[in-house]
Amino acid sequence: MGWTSRPPVAERDPLIERSPVDNDIVKRLLWSGLLAALGAAASVAVTRAATMIWRRIYDEDPPE
Numbered sequence: 001m002g003w004t005s006r007p008p009v010a011e012r013d014p015l016i017e018r019s020p021v022d023n024d025i026v027k028r029l030l031w032s033g034l035l036a037a038l039g040a041a042a043s044v045a046v047t048r049a050a051t052m053i054w055r056r057i058y059d060e061d062p063p064e
Contacts, residue, residue, distance in 0.1 A: 050062070
């Protein structure tokens with residue numbers, strides 16, 4: 001029993017409208033933007049967490 005991919009919702013159900021973004025290039029750009037934004041947010045969060053840990057352990061600012 002293998003995995004099968006399902007067709008998009010718009011192809012399965014004719015009553016559901018298609019996505020407002022049908023252009024593949026636009027979808028790829030949106031995906032890249034989402035990844036970049038989440039990566040930047042994760043980087044900021046990790047840096048802040050590491051700084052807090054460093055300050056608690058050594059009671060000083062981390063090295064630059």
